[in-house]
Amino acid sequence: xxxxxxxxxxxxxxxxxxxxxxxxxxxxxxxxxxxxxxxxxxxxxxxxxxxxxxxxxxxxxxxxxxxxxxxxxxxxxxxxxxxxxxxxxxxxxxxxxxxxxxxxxxxxxxxxxxxxxxxxxxxxxxxxxxxxxxxxxxxxxxxxxxxxxxxxxxxxxxxxxxxxxxxxxxxxxxxxxxxxxxxxxxxxxxxxxxxxxxxxxxxxxxxxxxxxxxxxxxxxxxxxxxxxxxxxxxxxxxxxxxxxxxxxxxxxxxxxxxxxxxxxxxxxxxxxxxxxxxxxxxxxxxxxxxxxxxxxxxxxxxxxxxxxxxxxxxxxxxxxxxxxxxxxxxxxxxxxxxxxxxxxxxxxxxxxxxxxxxxxxxxxxxxxxxxxxxxxxxxxxx
Amino acid sequence: xxxxxxxxxxxxxxxxxxxxxxxxxxxxxxxxxxxxxxxxxxxxxxxxxxxxxxxxxxxxxxxxxxxxxxxxxxxxxxxxxxxxxxxxxxxxxxxxxxxxxxxxxxxxxxxxxxxxxxxxxxxxxxxxxxxxxxxxxxxxxxxxxxxxxxxxxxxxxxxxxxxxxxxxxxxxxxxxxxxxxxxxxxxxxxxxxxxxxxxxxxxxxxxxxxxxxxxxxxxxxxxxxxxxxxxxxxxxxxxxxxxxxxxxxxxxxxxxxxxxxxxxxx
Numbered sequence: 162x163x164x165x166x167x168x169x170x171x172x173x174x175x176x177x178x179x180x181x182x183x184x185x186x187x188x189x190x191x192x193x194x195x196x197x198x199x200x201x202x203x204x205x206x207x208x209x210x211x212x213x214x215x216x217x218x219x220x221x222x223x224x225x226x227x228x229x230x231x232x233x234x235x236x237x238x239x240x241x242x243x244x245x246x247x248x249x250x251x252x253x254x255x256x257x258x259x260x261x262x263x264x265x266x267x268x269x270x271x272x273x274x275x276x277x278x279x280x281x282x283x284x285x286x287x288x289x290x291x292x293x294x295x296x297x298x299x300x301x302x303x304x305x306x307x308x309x310x311x312x313x314x315x316x317x318x319x320x321x322x323x324x325x326x327x328x329x330x331x332x333x334x335x336x337x338x339x340x341x342x343x344x345x346x347x348x349x350x351x352x353x354x355x356x357x358x359x360x361x362x363x364x365x366x367x368x369x370x371x372x373x374x375x376x377x378x379x380x381x382x383x384x385x386x387x388x389x390x391x392x393x394x395x396x397x398x399x400x401x402x403x404x405x406x407x408x409x410x411x412x413x414x415x416x417x418x419x420x421x422x423x424x425x426x427x428x429x430x431x432x433x434x435x436x437x438x439x440x441x442x443x444x445x446x447x448x449x450x451x452x453x454x455x456x457x458x459x460x461x462x463x464x465x466x467x468x469x470x471x472x473x474x475x476x477x478x479x480x481x482x483x484x485x486x487x488x489x490x491x492x493x494x495x496x497x498x499x500x501x502x503x504x505x506x507x508x509x510x511x512x513x514x515x516x517x518x519x520x521x522x523x524x525x526x527x528x529x530x531x532x533x534x535x536x537x538x539x540x541x542x543x
Numbered sequence: 544x545x546x547x548x549x550x551x552x553x554x555x556x557x558x559x560x561x562x563x564x565x566x567x568x569x570x571x572x573x574x575x576x577x578x579x580x581x582x583x584x585x586x587x588x589x590x591x592x593x594x595x596x597x598x599x600x601x602x603x604x605x606x607x608x609x610x611x612x613x614x615x616x617x618x619x620x621x622x623x624x625x626x627x628x629x630x631x632x633x634x635x636x637x638x639x640x641x642x643x644x645x646x647x648x649x650x651x652x653x654x655x656x657x658x659x660x661x662x663x664x665x666x667x668x669x670x671x672x673x674x675x676x677x678x679x680x681x682x683x684x685x686x687x688x689x690x691x692x693x694x695x696x697x698x699x700x701x702x703x704x705x706x707x708x709x710x711x712x713x714x715x716x717x718x719x720x721x722x723x724x725x726x727x728x729x730x731x732x733x734x735x736x737x738x739x740x741x742x743x744x745x746x747x748x749x750x751x752x753x754x755x756x757x758x759x760x761x762x763x764x765x766x767x768x769x770x771x772x773x774x775x776x777x778x779x780x781x782x783x784x785x786x787x788x789x790x791x792x793x794x795x796x797x798x799x800x801x802x803x804x805x806x807x808x809x
Contacts, residue, residue: 169737172615176732210734223734233734 164460166228173229177236180209189241192369193514196361198325199369202244207278212251215470216260221273227470231411231462238415239422242518243369245415249408250321250370251275254526255282258330258401259348262389271328271348283326284405285317285349285375286398293531295332295398296341300377302333304384311335311347311384313377316359321525323373324358327351330401331375332394344394348386355380366517403476405526407469410462410482413490413522417455420490420497420515424448427510428500438500447500451493458486477539484532487522494519544597544656544716546588547648549677550581550616552609553667566776568667577612580662582729584722587692588660589620589730594694597658598622602647604632604640613745618736619729623744625651631750634766637668641676642763646756647748648681656697659719663688671721678719680758686712687721 166174184205192199206212214230216222230252238245256275259267259282274280291297300315313333320329329349336343349356359374389397425448428438438444461482468475494516498505505512523529554560554573561569588599601616603609604627613624627647635643648659659681661674671687678685690709691702703710704723753759762768786802788795803809 168611168614169741172611172618172732172740173734173737175615176618176734176737180731208733209731210736214734218735224738225734229734229738 170226170229170232173225174232174236176209177211177233180205180211181236181240185237185244186240189243189511189514190508192241192243193366194368194508196363196368198371199244199247200325203247203278203281203325206248211248212278212281213256213272213276214252216256216272216276220260220268221276223276227407228463228466231407231466234408234411235415235418235459235462238412238518239419241369242412242416242515242521243367245412246321246367246370246409247281249405249412250284251282251326253405253408254284254321254401255326255328255330257404258284258346258388258397259328261400262346262397263348264385266385267348267388275328280327281322281325282328282330283320283322284401285320285329285331286402287317287319288315289318293528296344296395298332298334298344300331300333301337302335302345302347302382305381309384311382311387313347313349313355313380313382315377317375318359319362319372319525320358320375322371323375324361324371326371329375330388331377332398333377335394336392339392341395343392344398345391346388346394346397347382348388349380349382353380353382364521366514366519366521368517402526403479404469406479406483406532407462407465407475409522409526410458410465410479410486413483413486413519414455414458414462416515416519416522417451417458417486417490417493420494420512420519421448421451421455423510423512423515424451424497424500427504431504444500447496451496454489454493458482458489461485477536480527480532480535480539483522483527484529484536487519487529490519490522491516544595544658545651545654546591546597546599546658546660547651547653548581548584548588548599548601548621549644549659549661549674550585550601550603550612551578551662551665551667552576552603552605552612553578553665556666560778562776562778566773575612577616578662578665578667580664580666580722580724582662583724583726584660584662584720585616585619585621586727586729587689587720587722588658590727591658591692591694592620600625600651602627602644602651604628604635604643604647607747610745614740615732617740617743617745618732620733620736621743623746625746625748627748627753629750631761631765634769635764636769636771637670637672637676638770639764639768641673641680642758642768643753644673645677645680646753646758648677649756649758650748650753653681653683653717655717657717658699659683659717661719661721663721663723674719674721681719683717683719684714685719685721686714689720689722690725692720692726 210223213222214225215227218224234245234249275282302311302313331349335345355378357376362372428444431438465478465482497512552575555576561572563569592599599621601621602625664671686701688704689701690704693700697716701712
C-alpha cells in the first residue's frame with residue numbers, strides 16, 4: 162500500500178493551505194456569528210478550480226483526482242467547517258451524480274457552470290418523514306398528459322446549499338407501488354415553475370452554510386431532466402451518498418485536525434501553576450491521543466478516496482471513513498475545548514465553533530448508525 | 544510576444560536561518576520559497592498575457608531541486624520554464640549571476656515585442672542588482688521599482704516608485720522591468736494548473752548550453768568570476784525588550800530623562 166502522495170497532490174494541498182489560511186480562516190468567525198453564506202469565497206474557489214476538482218476538463222472540471230478533492234475539503238475544514246461543506250455538498254451530491262449518471266446532453270448542459278462554480282449545486286433526498294428511512298419518499302413525480310414534463314409535488318428538508326443553489330438533484334416517487342424501486346432522480350433548476358425554497362434552518366454548527374426546505378407545487382420538470390433510468394433513483398441516491406461520505410469524512414478530518422493544531426498552539430502559551438499547559442503530562446497525553454485518532458481517520462479517508470478514484474468498490478470504505486472520522490472529530494474537538502478550559506467555551510477561540518461544527522458530521526449524509534448498518538451489511542452480518 | 548520572468552528560490556526567512564562557517568547561507572538546511580517580489584513579476588506577466596496573449600517563460604538559476612518551484616509557478620499559468628543549473632555556475636554573486644541569466648535570455652531569444660521582468664530584490668541578499676545588471680548586459684532599457692504597468696501597442700507606461708514619490712515612465716519594448724509588491728497581488732496556483740504543470744515544457748540550460756555566449760566565460764561566472772567576497776557574516780544580537788512610557792506630563796519626562804541619563808545617553 163502506497164502512502165505517498167503524488168507530486169501533484171502535494172502541490173495542490175499546498176495551494177489549498179495557502180488559500181484556506183488567507184481567504185477562508187479570516188472569515189470563519191464572522192460566517193458563524195452572522196450565519197452568512199460566503200458567496201465571495203465560492204467565486205474565488207470557482208476560479209481556482211476548487212468547485213470541480215476531480216472532473217474531466219471536457220466538462221469544465223479541473224482534471225484532478227478524488228483524493229485531491231478530499232484534501233481540499235479537509236484543508237478548508239481545518240479553518241472553516243462551513244466553507245468545507247459547501248464544496249462537499251456541491252461536488253459530491255450534485256456534480257457527481259450528474260457526471261456519473263447523466264446523459265451527454267445533461268452533462269454538457271449542467272456541468273460546465275457547476276464545475277466552474279458559476280452555479281452552485283444541491284441534493285434533495287431527505288423529507289420530513291423520510292430521513293434515515295429514505296425509501297419513504299412522499300414527493301411524487303407524474304408524467305403530464307402530453308408526455309412532455311414530469312409534475313413534482315411534495316417537499317424536501319435540511320437541504321445543504323438550498324437557498325443559494327441553481328441546480329438540484331431531486332428524488333421523487335414515480336411508482337409508489339414499487340417502493341424503493343419506484344423512486345426516480347431529476348435535475349431541477351431553481352427557475353422551474355412551481356419550485357421554491359422554504360425556511361432557512363438555524364443550526365448548532367456550520368451556521369454559515371445554507372440549509373432549507375425545497376417546495377414543489379406542480380413543479381414542471383422537462384422529461385429530458387430525468388437523471389438515469391426511470392425508477393432507478395434509489396440506486397443513484399445510495400451511490401451518491403457513498404461518494405458524499407468521503408467528502409463529509411474529509412470535513413470531519415479537517416475539523417479534528419484544526420482543533421489539534423489550535424490546542425497545540427494554545428497549550429504552549431497558556432501558563433498555570435507557573436508552567437505552560439503543554440508541560441503537564443495530561444496535556445501531552447491528550448494531544449498524543451487526539452493526533453493519533455485524526456491520523457487514523459486520515460488513512461481511512463484517503464484510502465476510501467483512492468478506491469473511488471481507482472473505480473474499486475468503496476461503499477464500505479467510505480462508511481468506515483465517515484463513521485470513524487466523524488466520531489473522532491467530535492471527540493477531539495470536545496477534548497480541545499477542555500484543554501482550553503473556560504476560554505475554550507467562549508467564542509474568543511475557534512475550538513467551541515469546531516466542536517459545534519463537528520457534531521453534524523455524525524448526522525448528515527447518513528448518521529453514524531447508518532454507517533454501522535452499511536458496514537455490517539458488507540460483512541454479511543444479518 | 545514573449546515575457547521572460549526571472550525568479551529565485553530563497554530561504555524562507557520566517558523559519559530558521561542557518562549560516563555556513565564561510566559566512567554563506569546554508570541553503571540545504573532551510574525551507575525554501577519563491578522570492579516574494581518575483582511572484583509580483585510573475586503576476587504582472589500573467590496579467591499582460593491575459594491582455595495580449597503573450598507567452599510567459601520563467602527562468603531561474605539554481606540547483607536541480609528548484610524544479611519544484613518552477614512547476615508551482617507554471618501551476619499559476621506560466622507556459623514554460625527554464626532552469627539554469629551547472630556546477631560551473633555555483634557561487635556566483637550578482638555580477639556573475641546576471642552574466643549567466645543574460646546568456647540564458649539570449650538563448651531563449653529576445654525579439655522587439657518582448658519584455659523581461661524581475662522582482663525588485665531577493666529577500667536573502669537584498670541587493671536589487673541582478674535585474675538592472677541583466678538589462679545592462681542585454682542592452683535593454685530598464686525601469687525598476689514598477690508599481691503599475693500599462694501596455695498600449697509597443698509602449699509601456701510604468702509608475703516607478705521612489706522613496707519620496709513616484710515617476711511615470713514610458714518605455715518601448717524590448718525592455719526590462721523590476722517589480723515591487725505594491726504592483727499586484729499574486730494569484731494562487733489553480734487546481735487545473737497543478738494537474739497540468741508537469742506536462743508543460745521544462746528545460747535545463749547547463750554550462751554546455753550557454754558556453755558559446757560571450758557573457759559566459761570562466762572569468763565572469765561562478766565563484767571565480769564573482770568580484771564579491773564575504774568577509775564576515777553574523778546574526779545581529781536581538782534587541783532587548785523595549786519600555787513604553789505613556790503621558791506627556793513633567794513626571795513622565797523626568798522619568799524618561801532619568802532612564803536616558805542612567806544609560807549615559809544624555
